[in-house]
Amino acid sequence: GDSVTQMEGPVTLSEEAFLTINCTYTATGYPSLFWYVQYPGEGLQLLLKATKADDKGSNKGFEATYRKETTSFHLEKGSVQVSDSAVYFCARNDYKLSFGAGTTVTVRA
């Protein structure tokens, strides 16, 4: 089965809304977990990462906590801006980086 499953989009929000994108991973080994962001027409940028259980990654107001008990790494942001409109990818890395299908987020003014 898929090693990373993330919430299907697209997700459309208003500015200042709360954003959550769910991500779960296959629990084999001790992978590092990542969120990457792809802005329109651009490449992938590392948004945040966590390398062991209970680690919290954070960047640009986004946060995600490595939850081993629920095999999850949900992405959250308390107040989104129009500039957060992008595709967000959850990924796990054991011997190779496996991506979720991506979630397209559109933030409207």
Place this chain on the structure above:
Amino acid sequence: DTAVSQTPKYLVTQMGNDKSIKCEQNLGHDTMYWYKQDSKKFLKIMFSYNNKELIINETVPNRFSPKSPDKAHLNLHINSLELGDSAVYFCASSLTDRDSKGTQYFGPGTRLLVL
């Protein structure tokens, strides 16, 4: 101070042609990768090289041939291009050490359109 760069950024070509995409990283990393992103944004690894040695070779047609002349470069050559090869190809690199934990840094992508 570009970290991972790819050329060209856009590539439009006819079916049956042979083309190459180049990738360079100036991060001092020892591992480089090629990924393919399809029209639905799905990302899949194609190849990985560590210190110029092929370590990951996913199920990719043998029309695709990666070449790593040194640790800082990983090029992708594609023979006999097909319509289905149209996609965005991303290069990435990482450092094999305990601290980096497999963090990969991506190039801006090469948008290939086969007509």
